[in-house]
Amino acid sequence: MEKNQWTVGVDLGGTSIKMAFINDEGRIIDKWEIPTDLSEKGRFITRDIAKSIEEKLEQKGETKDKLVGLGMGAPGFINFENGSIFEAVNIGWKNYPLQEKMEEAIGLPVAVDNDANLAALGEMWKGAGEGAKDLLCITLGTGVGGGVISNGAIIHGIGGMAGEIGHITSITDGGYTCNCGRKGCLETVASATGIRRLAIEGLEKHTESELYTVFQKQQDLTTKDVFDAARNQDAYALSIVDHVTYHLGLALSNVAILLNFQKLVIGGGVSMAGETLLEPLDRHIKALTLPGVYQGLEIVRATLGNDAGVIGCAWLINKKLNRL
Amino acid sequence: MEKNQWTVGVDLGGTSIKMAFINDEGRIIDKWEIPTDLSEKGRFITRDIAKSIEEKLEQKGETKDKLVGLGMGAPGFINFENGSIFEAVNIGWKNYPLQEKMEEAIGLPVAVDNDANLAALGEMWKGAGEGAKDLLCITLGTGVGGGVISNGAIIHGIGGMAGEIGHITSITDGGYTCNCGRKGCLETVASATGIRRLAIEGLEKHTESELYTVFQKQQDLTTKDVFDAARNQDAYALSIVDHVTYHLGLALSNVAILLNFQKLVIGGGVSMAGETLLEPLDRHIKALTLPGVYQGLEIVRATLGNDAGVIGCAWLINKKLNRL
Incomplete structure (x- = not known):
């Protein structure tokens, strides 16, 4: 060389x-x-x-x-x-x-x-996945995207569509309509867009929440507002984070059971929430996957950003x- | 050579x-x-x-x-x-x-x-998958097992546990306890054992069903009895087949969205039901996956048996x- x-x-x-x-x-x-x-x-x-x-x-x-x-x-x-x-x-x-x-x-x-x-x-090469040859990268941004690497190579699938983890069905009954035209996709729950919508739609029933006050001031909410309030132990914000991480954890657990990958690398704007996201996510994945699969799995934040x-x-x- | x-x-x-x-x-x-x-x-x-x-x-x-x-x-x-x-x-x-x-x-x-x-x-080599390099094989027998092949190679995962599709969570609320100790695994629904249990547990409420008569005679039911009754348009048997193929279809659709594989090869005793299984399964998968993924997918029965x-x-x- x-x-x-x-x-x-x-x-x-x-x-x-x-x-x-x-x-x-x-x-x-x-x-x-x-x-x-x-x-x-x-x-x-x-x-x-x-x-x-x-x-x-x-x-x-x-x-x-x-x-x-x-x-x-x-x-x-x-x-x-x-x-x-x-x-x-x-x-x-x-x-x-x-x-x-x-x-x-x-x-x-x-x-x-x-x-x-x-x-x-x-x-995989120089970021959070360094050293791992079996990993799933998921990006929680405006939408939810992903890439699946097995034995050091990207899985493309027959039509190059593999990795569309954002379109795994999370809500089987009464889910929101996704950009793809179907209902209840993971993206409608675990994207920044989905988290904001969840938080706003329940506000009227949770006027005691600090998110209600924030909304009154800004006339809007961001994902960061939700995770900040959760960090302050705001009960409504915590319930949203639990809902989001449960559905994200369920989808990721099912993928982990299928692929037994070593690293789960989480990137995108939503991942900036750090432990407020990762701690409940890890808890749900532990409960929803096989012990041997969980044992071999490391959940980490992406480190390379853009x-x-x-x-x-x-x-x-x-x-x-x-x-x- | x-x-x-x-x-x-x-x-x-x-x-x-x-x-x-x-x-x-x-x-x-x-x-x-x-x-x-x-x-x-x-x-x-x-x-x-x-x-x-x-x-x-x-x-x-x-x-x-x-x-x-x-x-x-x-x-x-x-x-x-x-x-x-x-x-x-x-x-x-x-x-x-x-x-x-x-x-x-x-x-x-x-x-x-x-x-x-x-x-x-x-x-993949000589059976139903012939010609395909991206396929998922699922065996519906006493349990539910699987093998994932991507680009012609088996996906093993970090601990050799990949392919455990029978332990994907299908019933999130009130599912049956699985051999693995968790609840609601696909295996508790889509295995021969699971189908038999489902059919027997609802019998008392469906005395009009031909399955009730069969049970009175045999003091037991088999998966074959259920599919035979479904083929005769028995409403109770059809509702069980719909429940089973919906959950099987949901799990397989989510895997297909992730891996975009070309062939889904279904083997094991339950697959002997043929079109009575495959037709509703195909219908559910069509509804639950992305159009582009469904378009590239062929659902076939395993041909090599033992x-x-x-x-x-x-x-x-x-x-x-x-x-x-």
Whole structure:
């Protein structure tokens, strides 16, 4: 392996493109963002990325010889055989040969995967999952996303849709309608959106709660408000946290029974609640899973934040080039 | 690859040991059984297997040169790194170096895995899963067991406990106590034992049902009685089948959402019900999973029956020897 070379990580979103140079130890040398040009169905995106990388190299007094390859995370459903995009609604791509186009634009080997999977690979390589080869990463944000890694590799499934843990059915009777059109998905309970909705809808019956007072002042509630109140032992807030962690714990326990993974890595905005989330979650998982499965399981918070994606990209291209 | 050689498949149970010679196309050349000698904590088992194989070879006018290796399925928890058994309660083994002992006894390369996983590999190679690399095999028998195959390989998990789909929590409130000590496991609902119990416990309220008449005659009910009555449109039997297939479908849908597998292979005694089981199961899975996941999924009955294990053994040792 050539020493002191870099890979490029590219985490493509509908608004901006996060990029980074990453060395062979998985450390970020430099990171930056450019806006995503959605005009003409995204046809300028690969060109913009290539141009930006070349400018950045020049700024740093380096040439393209410094780079061994580029890993890229894209939203949507991906054909992992050839790195093309079946469909990425936010970008406007349909049956778009992303890997081929990016290789043409940059003149380097390129590997492509789904953005949620790459965040999981990043955490596996250099984040909270370090050392584990069997892990589940779950992101509790506006929605609930996930990536499943077994024996060091992402599970993609037949249509690249594996890891959609947010759409596991949690409430079988009378659940809320999810963005997917079904009802009672885990995402309707354990996302920031779901927690806020739960807290607000019960407020009128809990005027004694500090959340009621907060709502009167802000005319809204955040997930942080709920967990702050729970930390203050507010009974209503605690009941919401218990409801959320019970359903999250049930879904995760069932997955753990099936996959017997070593680490459960929890990221996203909701995970900022720390022990106020993790303590009741751990308690529910202990009760709902098999003793032997629980014993082998470690529940940890994600540590890489927004960098997980680009670091996962670096792992992906290094792996493809047999440099790991 | 040497042509016309055989592997030996050995499916070890607490009562008998199923064995077979299998050719390179995965066809069984000959199969036979010997009793399992549980005396002295199972120390004679590997010797008995080796002896029986040598006798069988002689009967067939062949020598050991005909054999390239032996694959073995054992009950219990297995260390897949070295083929040793952490614990097999039925046999009496604890930290037993099975692969090493078997290699010494037979003088051939040996590979060991869990018996449920090998049945799944058998179905993948030559049974209902043929052609699929992402599949879930579930066995609905006295209990409910499973094997998860992703990208052509068994998922073992960190402690070799993956695939315990029978212990996914199905009934969250007031479920029956399972053999594992927890309550409401899928096994308490979707096993032959569970279906029989469900049918008998509601009989007094359904004296109009043909199951009531059958019970009066036999003083017992079987799973077959329940499905036979359902096939006759008996309302009570249909309500039990709906309850069972709803909970089975919910568990399997959640797994499908997570893993996006291509084939769901259903085996075991309960699967003999055929369409009376599969039709309502398919309907529930369609309603409970994501459209894209359902679209890529095929639900099929296992085709190898009791031979799945030994055929999986043959695949395992061929794979280990890079002959596949």
